Amino acid sequence: MDTIGHVTAIRHVDFEGLGLIAPVLQERGATIEYVEAAAGGVSSVTADGPDLLIVLGGPIGVYQDAAYPFIREELALLEARLRLSLPVLGICLGAQLVARALGAKVYPAAGKEIGWSPLRLTDAGLSSCLEPIGSQPVLHWHGDTFDLPDEARCLASTELTLNQAFDAGPAVLGLQFHIEVTREGLERWFVGHAHEIGASPGVTVDQLREDTRRHAEETGRRGRRILQRWLDTLPQR
Numbered sequence: 001m002d003t004i005g006h007v008t009a010i011r012h013v014d015f016e017g018l019g020l021i022a023p024v025l026q027e028r029g030a031t032i033e034y035v036e037a038a039a040g041g042v043s044s045v046t047a048d049g050p051d052l053l054i055v056l057g058g059p060i061g062v063y064q065d066a067a068y069p070f071i072r073e074e075l076a077l078l079e080a081r082l083r084l085s086l087p088v089l090g091i092c093l094g095a096q097l098v099a100r101a102l103g104a105k106v107y108p109a110a111g112k113e114i115g116w117s118p119l120r121l122t123d124a125g126l127s128s129c130l131e132p133i134g135s136q137p138v139l140h141w142h143g144d145t146f147d148l149p150d151e152a153r154c155l156a157s158t159e160l161t162l163n164q165a166f167d168a169g170p171a172v173l174g175l176q177f178h179i180e181v182t183r184e185g186l187e188r189w190f191v192g193h194a195h196e197i198g199a200s201p202g203v204t205v206d207q208l209r210e211d212t213r214r215h216a217e218e219t220g221r222r223g224r225r226i227l228q229r230w231l232d233t234l235p236q237r
Contacts, residue, residue, distance in 0.1 A: 001051075001087075001234035004030040008050035010074065012037050012058025012093060015188035019180035020220050021054070024227045042073040047080035051237055052087045055094030057178070059196065061144050062096045062106040075101050087171045087234050092142055095166075095174030102149035102168060109145040113160045114196070114203050116140070116211040116219075119177065125155035129173070129229035130165060132222045137215045139178040139186075141193070170233045179223030183216040 007030045009018055014036075018025075022032060030052070035041030037058075045053070055074065065071040078101035081088060090098035096106045116137040121130060133156075140158070148154050148163050152174075155165040164176045181189075190197065190205045197203050 001231050001236055002028065003236070004028045004231070005051040005237070006030070006049070007032045007052045007054065008045055009034050009054040009056060010037050010042060010045070010094070011035070011056050012060065013192060015185070015192045016057045016092075017180075017185075018054065018056070019182050019185050020223055021180045021227060024224055024231070025052075028231065037070045037074060038068070040070070042070055042077060045077055047077060048084055048086060052089065052234075053077075053081055054089045055091070055097055057092030057094060057141070059193065060093065061108070062093070062100045062146075071097070082168075082172065085169065085171055088173075089230075090174040091180065092176060092178060093144075095176050096144055096146050098168075098172065098174045099146040099149055099152075099163075099166070102152065102172075104147040104149040104152075106144055106146040109143055109161065111160065112143040112196075112200050112203075113140040113158065114142075114200050115208060116215050117158060119156040119158060119164055121156050122154050124153045124167075125165065128153075128155050128167065129226050129233070130155050132225040132229070133179075133219075134222070136219055136222050137211070138219055138223075139181050139212075139216075140176070141178060141189070142176060145176075170235075173230055179219065179226055181212075181216065182220065183212050186212050186216070 118135045152166040152168040
């Protein structure tokens with residue numbers, strides 16, 4: 001997709017936005033609209049409306065739909081859009097929602113995975129848009145995981161999380177990890193997720209900040225290439 005029209009990003013908390021993804025989209029002519037899931041914004045999105053739908057992260061679980069009914073709206077939207085084979089990118093919670101919309105189970109993992117560490121690309125991952133990441137550490141920040149949807153390919157794993165990335169045809173990409181973050185933007189995460197950091201043994205703001213200083217810039221460069229490669233595979237509408 002050389003040029004992009006309208007992009008809708010579903011946001012769950014205001015400090016987890018598109019980050020480095022936004023300028024890549026804007027370079028291709030995209031106009032970007034955020035909708036706030038918790039404020040009822042999902043109901044304004046139609047399945048065939050945006051040229052690209054991006055579902056961002058957040059500190060809740062897909063299975064918590066009784067407490068957060070907007071999750072059901074998101075799943076219904078994703079199910080309808082996936083039936084149309086229109087482009088979807090899911091990040092962290094977004095990837096879990098896409099996996100659930102494709103029929104997979106989402107559930108708490110054996111432990112939280114918070115911090116910077118490398119991925120292990122599968123054979124499919126090595127020949128996918130993820131190839132540029134190589135052994136470069138990426139940011140992980142999740143406590144849930146999911147089974148691989150039947151029609152999907154696993155692209156990457158870590159020791160703690162079997163399914164770190166998947167695709168389901170050329171138009172659907174799910175990333176459990178974060179390629180969009182910036183060093184400056186993560187300072188907001190350290191405040192917004194302060195309770196989770198404090199409740200995670202061995203995880204400290206000082207260590208997260210130091211690892212971010214060491215890795216964020218290079219991961220951002222590689223993340224940009226990943227997104228560009230994926231966008232290149234999308235058909236023009």
